[in-house]
Amino acid sequence: MSDITVLLRAAGLGDAAAAEAVVALLYADLQKMARSRMKQAGHLTLLDATGLVHESYLRLFARLHKSEGGQAQDFPDRKHFLAYASRVMHTIVIDMVRSRQAARHGGEFAHVTLNTAVADLPPQGDDEILRVHEALAELAQMDARLAAVVEMRYFGGLLEAEIAETLGVTERTVQRDWQKARLFLSMALKT
Template identity: 60%
Template sequence: MQDITQRLKAAAQGDRAAGDEVVALLYDDLRRQARRQMRQSGKMTLLNTTALVHEVWLRLADPRGPGREFPDRRHFLAYAARAMRTVVIDLIRARQADKRGAGLDLLTLDTALAEETPQREDDILRVHEALEELAQCDPRLAQVVEMRYFAGLAERDIAEVLGVAERTVQRDWQKARLFLAESLCG
């Protein structure tokens, strides 16, 4: 893991080869995250797992984008999860610019059920908008949701990334779920 951390620092300094090596070393983790994201969005994005990983890498490697420093593997994967969510949301919004969906299906914040149940475009956008609202009220709660729900990180990993106790992450997850449930149902 130290090797990845060193490569992340080199990539932050502009070493493109180090960035490519990081992606190569973490490719399996990124594909796992992408598979999770694709299961949640169903067939709505017209992307496959590999295309999503590559799209995220293009966004991360964009030299015109702001410099991003990742102190370690977990921070990189947390950021990649956010980037994947953004890619999916951008694709859904682009599709909905031409047409609007109708009806509502099951919407869940239970991570186990989310893996099994593809959600409709409108539901995914509603979750995204509720998460944006949550970020305005409490950014850490939104980060916990992103890392747990979208990236599938364990509570101990989230606690380490955020620099808080694991029990704090558990409480934050409960609060975030209540907030989002209220926002989505209200």
């Protein structure tokens, strides 16, 4: 059992120091994921990779640390934690886009834009980001595993082998799922 796994279990039992240690030990992985997201976002966000990691940290720490009356998230290993972190980063990006769109309608907030284009699509505006998010939600209703592969690979930057291990499938299955998901999302975005 790795140190991360031990710490994740301790954090799940309410050990705040263990939760902080997990994030500290996986900080480089979280930075890598965030840089990947921000690279694709280009000029369209006020957040940088460090800002995205820190925003994610706040949400991840809340899930790792058992609060009064709350339930801590159970992460059996590093890969499951990073898969969840990719979903958290995705959620932060979508929340920021929605906030920006609300600000467009009379808000006094600074101009904030993001891009989480899926697959090999070029960067788009906020409307496109929300269309991608909605298409991903539709894909999740049809096939949750395909949506999980997209989140882990695209939003989390995990390798096919890591995704396969996390989902309990073969690498070839992950490759096929990725191809199916890309096709579905491309078709959904063309309509």
